[in-house]
Amino acid sequence: MNELYPIGDVARRTGLSVSAIRFYADEGVVTPTGLTEGGFRQYDVHAIARLELVRTLRDLGASLDDIRQVLAAETTLHDLAATHLRLVEGQLRQFRARRAVLRTIVRQHTTTEQVSLIHKLVSMSDDDRDRLINQFWDFVTEGLDVHPSYPDRLHSQRPRLPEEPSTEQLEAWIELAEIVQDEEFRTAVRDFFRRAFGTEKGKLMATPEMMARAERHRKLLLEARAAQQAGVPADSRQARDIAERVAADAAEFTAALTGEHDPDRARRGIVEFDRNGKAAQWRAKSTGLKLLTRYQSLLATINGTPKPDPDQATAVREWMAAALS
Known part of the structure; x- marks a missing residue:
């Protein structure tokens, strides 16, 4: 037997107010399953399920006409959801x-x-x-x-x-x-x-060959950063291998730029790294570089890529210095 429930019970089951249930009935959205002898509205479980769907769709912004079409199978729930998803997005x-x-x-x-x-x-x-x-x-x-x-x-x-x-x-x-x-x-x-590029050396730095070398060196530094952040000990063989490769590449980079190949000098440049050294002082004084770094930081936020982080770069340099010491 299909049990019928009075409107008060339906309101408690669906979370709708009694007046809202009456409204949907008057609008022909979900009509009562039956009436008592006294004229009170009653609903079966199928009608209650439809009222619950109506409440959900209304909460999601569907109009009464949209809901009528879904309940009458004139449109699918999927199509209605897709339309409203586009609106919500x-x-x-x-x-x-x-x-x-x-x-x-x-x-x-x-x-x-x-x-x-x-x-x-x-x-x-x-x-x-x-x-x-x-x-x-x-x-x-x-x-x-x-x-x-x-x-x-x-x-x-x-x-x-x-x-x-x-x-x-x-x-x-x-x-x-x-x-x-x-x-x-x-x-x-x-x-x-x-x-930066007003000298002959600066012009050479901007050539495709030197840019390719710079990109290769950047990838080596990224490898060093990944190892440092992963907790690889600075006194480990892995850390020393990475730092040695960075130093060797730096020597080759300098040789391509100046003609002087000095691996020992490149290694000393890493070992003697000082967070308060000349490079840090130059960065602090260079207004153009600070502004360019701000541009790159904003760009990274917009594009969802890692931001320039001088402190992080310093930590990696110190890690490599310890690895070569």
Whole structure:
């Protein structure tokens, strides 16, 4: 026998109010299974299950017409869910963008004149972002007397916001878009590159051959960092092997740049590494380098890649120094 339940029991089972159940009945969404002699509505388990589905779909934002179509089998639950999923994802993207704008306004004490600009930046298309970054690197590399492949390499350092960026990624993009349009920032970075590549040695550094060597050395340093972070003891054979290979590669790099091949000097350069040495002092004084590092840090946040970390690099250098000592 199909047991019937009074509307009060149905309300407790479904979590709907009595008035909501009556509303759905009056709208023809889920009608009562039967009536008592006194005219009170009653529902069987099938009707209760339909009411539970109605509640779930309403919580997910479905309209009464959508629900009627599902219950009447005029549309599938899958198709309805897919449609609403697209709507929800679109709303989430908008909310993330709004949150990023609001957090930027609060953090930077943004003026009313800047609000529209920030909103415009966060709403940019991929093409607009590419155009903005190209304009920045065009300005920075204008008149830079180096191999033409090097400016192309710099132009490739661009943000790639994912389809569903986080608030942090959007905030990073807002800041990046602002600084690449800042005249002082652009000029400082341009001057840094002109100083760095204004000599014959600097021009040689920007050739494809030296860039390939630099990339090879970077991968060796990444290997060293992975070992150091994995807890490989500095006095182990593995650590010494890695440090020796880094030193040998550094010697070859220097030889290609200056013509002088001195493996012992390269090893001493690692062993005598000092966190407060000349390199650290130079980095602290170089405004252009600090600004470029900020650009790269924001880029890493946007693209979801590791950020430049001077402290981490120092720890790896000290680990290699201990391995060779």
